[in-house]
Amino acid sequence: MKFTMHMPTRIIFGSGRLNELHKQKLPGKKAMIITSSGKSVLNNGALARVEAELQKAGVTSSVFNQIGANPTKTSIMTGAKSVRDNGCDFLVALGGGSVLDASKIIAMMAANEGDLWDYVQAGSGKRQSLKSDPLPVICITTTAGTGSEVDPWGVVTNEETNEKIGIGGEYPVIAVVDPELMTTVPPKFTAYQGFDALLQVIETYIASFANPMSDMYSLTAIENAGAFLVRAVKDGNDLEARERVAFANTLSGVAMTISSTTAEHSLEHAMSAYHPDLPHGAGLIMISKAFFEFFIEKHACDDRFVRMAQALGMKNASKPEDFITVLVKLQQDCGVAELKMSDYGITPDEFETLAKNARETMGSLFDANPYEMTQEDCVAVLSKSYR
Numbered sequence: 144m145k146f147t148m149h150m151p152t153r154i155i156f157g158s159g160r161l162n163e164l165h166k167q168k169l170p171g172k173k174a175m176i177i178t179s180s181g182k183s184v185l186n187n188g189a190l191a192r193v194e195a196e197l198q199k200a201g202v203t204s205s206v207f208n209q210i211g212a213n214p215t216k217t218s219i220m221t222g223a224k225s226v227r228d229n230g231c232d233f234l235v236a237l238g239g240g241s242v243l244d245a246s247k248i249i250a251m252m253a254a255n256e257g258d259l260w261d262y263v264q265a266g267s268g269k270r271q272s273l274k275s276d277p278l279p280v281i282c283i284t285t286t287a288g289t290g291s292e293v294d295p296w297g298v299v300t301n302e303e304t305n306e307k308i309g310i311g312g313e314y315p316v317i318a319v320v321d322p323e324l325m326t327t328v329p330p331k332f333t334a335y336q337g338f339d340a341l342l343q344v345i346e347t348y349i350a351s352f353a354n355p356m357s358d359m360y361s362l363t364a365i366e367n368a369g370a371f372l373v374r375a376v377k378d379g380n381d382l383e384a385r386e387r388v389a390f391a392n393t394l395s396g397v398a399m400t401i402s403s404t405t406a407e408h409s410l411e412h413a414m415s416a417y418h419p420d421l422p423h424g425a426g427l428i429m430i431s432k433a434f435f436e437f438f439i440e441k442h443a444c445d446d447r448f449v450r451m452a453q454a455l456g457m458k459n460a461s462k463p464e465d466f467i468t469v470l471v472k473l474q475q476d477c478g479v480a481e482l483k484m485s486d487y488g489i490t491p492d493e494f495e496t497l498a499k500n501a502r503e504t505m506g507s508l509f510d511a512n513p514y515e516m517t518q519e520d521c522v523a524v525l526s527k528s529y530r
Contacts, residue, residue, distance in 0.1 A: 171232035223252035240289030244297035288336025290396020307416035335424030357402035
C-alpha cells in the first residue's frame with residue numbers, strides 16, 4: 144500500500160451553509176469574485192449573497208465575469224490583470240467547475256509575471272517553476288461535476304495551439320458546498336455534471352495508482368451518484384438528491400488527489416479543445432462505454448468492474464460486462480445515452496488528430512490506465528463512440 148494524501152482545504156458542506164462564510168477566517172481584505180460569463184449567479188441571487196457575506200466579514204470585493212464553459216488562456220491572463228489592477232489579495236470562485244478551475248490558475252498568474260504557458264508542464268509549455276505562491280482561493284461551487292473545490296488543479300485551453308491541459312496550483316483554502324445553490328441547474332447540465340463526477344471516480348478506481356484510501360472515496364462516490372443522480376436530474380428541487388450528488392462530487396475531487404483519472408480525460412480534453420462548445424461531462428459520456436469496454440476486453444481489472452457494477456446498484460453483478468450494462472442504463476435514465484459527437488461538429492477524419500493531441504498534451508494520464516492504450520486504440524475508442 145502506498146499513497147500520499149494532503150487535504151488542507153476546509154470543507155463547509157451542507158444546505159444553507161453559504162450563510163456561514165462570513166464566520167470563517169478569510170485570507171485577505173479585498174476579494175476578486177470570479178464568475179462565469181453567464182447570468183445564473185446573478186439571476187439566482189448567489190452573487191449578491193456572496194457579496195453580502197464578504198461585506199459582513201469586513202471584506203471589499205470586485206467581480207470578474209469572463210469565464211466560459213472551457214476556460215481559455217486569454218480569459219486567465221485577463222482575469223489575472225484584473226486581480227492585480229484592483230489590488231485584490233485573494234479570490235472567491237463562484238460557479239461550476241470551469242470557474243473553479245480558472246480561479247486557481249488566475250491566482251497563479253496574478254502573483255507571477257509572464258505568460259501562462261511559461262509555467263505549463265506539458266505539451267508546448269515552457270515548464271518553468273512559479274516564482275511566487277498563488278494567491279489564496281475560496282471555492283463556492285454551484286454545480287456538482289468536477290470536485291475542483293477540493294483539488295489543486297485547473298484545466299485551461301490554449302486557443303492558439305488547441306491544447307487543453309491540466310495545471311497544478313494550490314489547494315483552495317475553503318470550499319463551500321451548499322446544495323441549495325445547485326437547485327436551479329437545468330436537468331441536462333445536472334446530468335452532464337453528475338456523470339463528470341461519476342466518471343472521474345470510476346477512473347480513479349480502475350487507475351494503476353488506485354489504493355485502499357482512494358478506493359474508499361471512489362466507491363462511496365459511485366454509490367451516491369448511482370443512487371441519487373437520476374432523482375436530481377428529474378427534480379432539481381429534490382434537496383436530498385442534490386446533497387448526495389454534491390457529496391459524490393466533492394469525494395471525487397478528493398479521490399483524484401490520492402489516485403488519478405485516466406486517459407478518458409485526455410481524450411475528452413482533446414475533443415473539447417478543438418470543439419469548445421462541447422461540455423466536458425457530455426464528452427466523457429460520449430466515449431465512456433467504448434473506453435471502459437477496452438479494458439474489460441483486455442481483462443485489465445475484472446474484479447474492479449464487478450465491484451463498481453454492484454456499487455451502482457446491480458447487487459448480483461458477477462462479470463465485468465455487468466458494469467457496462469448498469470452504466471448505460473444510468474445514462475438512459477438520465478436522458479444522455481444518445482449524445483452525438485456530430486452534434487458538436489466532430490467528424491471521423493479528426494480522430495487521428497484528437498488521439499495524438501490527447502497523448503501529447505495529457506500523456507501523463509495514460510500512465511494511470513490499467514492496460515496500455517496505443518494511438519490506434521484511442522482512435523478505435525473514438526470510432527466506436529461516434530454518432
